[in-house]
Amino acid sequence: MLSRFKRCCICFAFVRMIVFYHVKLHAIVYFYHKIISVAITSIDIIGTGNLAFNLAPALEQAGFVVNRIYGRNAQAARELAGRLYQAAVQSSLDFSDSLSNLFILAIADDAIEEVSRELILPDKAVVAHTSGSKSLSVLGYTASPHIGVLYPLQTFSKVKKTGFRDVPILIEGDNKYTRKILTTVAGRLSxxxxxxxxxxxxxIHLAAVLAANFTNALLHQADQVLQQAGSDLDILAPLMAETLQKSFALGPQQAQTGPAVRGDLQVLETHLEMLAGKPQLQETYRLLSQYILDEFYEEAGD
Amino acid sequence: MLSRFKRCCICFAFVRMIVFYHVKLHAIVYFYHKIISVAITSIDIIGTGNLAFNLAPALEQAGFVVNRIYGRNAQAARELAGRLYQAAVQSSLDFSDSLSNLFILAIADDAIEEVSRELILPDKAVVAHTSGSKSLSVLGYTASPHIGVLYPLQTFSKVKKTGFRDVPILIEGDNKYTRKILTTVAGRLSxxxxxxxxxxxxxIHLAAVLAANFTNALLHQADQVLQQAGSDLDILAPLMAETLQKSFALGPQQAQTGPAVRGDLQVLETHLEMLAGKPQLQETYRLLSQYILDEFYEEAGD
Structure with missing residues (x-):
């Protein structure tokens, strides 16, 4: 058996080893983060749409420098640059003398390929688009070896500031370095x-369009209908809040209510008659009610 | 000119008069409320669906006595009565010996007319249905001289307790007394x-179906789509919350985003191809995108 002293020595050596490696590991992580952080302090934004107007200020607030703004619409580019601390307006797609090392394309999906062909970037720059529907490969036309995607799953408007904190940001990159850079940037936003x-x-983008864009379109349709009763959309606010809350809490299958899920055909008929003067709305009603009947009716019973 | 004393006297008389009438007015209002409150302390519920399971406990919490529960489904009636303080299960539609003076029909729309024909009520009882789509006149078959509607504009499920505090409750009555009773009851709930x-x-009910029931159906469709990406509905929660918030804050016209409002036909085509195996979903996508193109595209431009 070992003496008490020897056991103490072994224990001490063991603890020292753990502490040593712990500190070393932390140092490695710290310097690694430091390098990554240094690598992406400066960002240029190409585009002046709804997303650019929300993303550029959010990047600044997250501690990055937004260096340059490029937009086909020079007026919008000036307006966005004016909202930032020190961003300059860039008038061409030649960014070869830019000090930035991340270039974010926040432009219409259809324009990405064309713009990425014309884009001239500094060496080793990372370029990323922000589209939900376009593949990573549309950036293959850029000269950059580092292409990626940073797609925030959210709806943005110029007139309403939208936070990124709870927004899922989907990341893709053609190599580890690009993924790391984009993950770090996104991680400071969300x-x-x-x-x-x-x-x-x-x-995921298709699902988002189905759920969010179409819900807004339905609210527009509801608003049109409500005007006939001298009422306005606000009357539906508590109902819509509860509908979402319930749908996410119970799942849409359990949360479905209304005449279709009850199989209340008399009400469905009356509603279709009420919409007789609005064929597009009537067709929407018919189609979605049929979907509810097909998907939920048998299971719900009641 | 009046002496200082006389002016004081006039002032005092004037103040006394105001105080007197003020007190008298308050007393009238107080007793009036007292009478109304006394008149509706006791309520019977006909129906054991989603609404009944939320309304009956809410009425109790608002200070009313829920006396009896009637339901075709005896098991459900027992279950609901079991959740209340002192409600008994009623096995027939003969309520002639009930001490209640308000009878609320919380049943399927199609059943209201039939049930109201069979219903036997005490003298002077108020009877109200809770349907959004049925007119007041379907209660014309009851023997009661006091018919009305108390329609809570909300989605209810048995498995989720839903508060009434912010729910718009729409009231109708065929006479002043009925309207007063229903307004008082609703006013204690919401x-x-x-x-x-x-x-x-x-x-308003049609608008609610368009907005809320169909949004839930869209979320169900989105959920199906997301499964193909190994993702689930939760990923859309921040987007949906922001969509609603924006739609109500800016109005749906201003709040519309997505490929259709941008006129991004390439994306619309891709999405339609992706939905090729699901014709019903594809048709929903086509129809609502066309609606957005027709209603918003020209105006939004961009």
């Missing part, structure tokens, strides 16, 4: 950064 | 009690 390849992102 | 005739209520 608590929810996820890896998604082009196929996954395209599917 | 802060938002509104008068609406049968036509207005039917329109």
């Amino acid at each position: 608590r929810q950064v996820l890896a998604a390849d082009s196929r996954q992102r395209r599917i | 802060r938002q009690v509104l008068a609406a005739d049968s036509r207005q209520r039917r329109i």
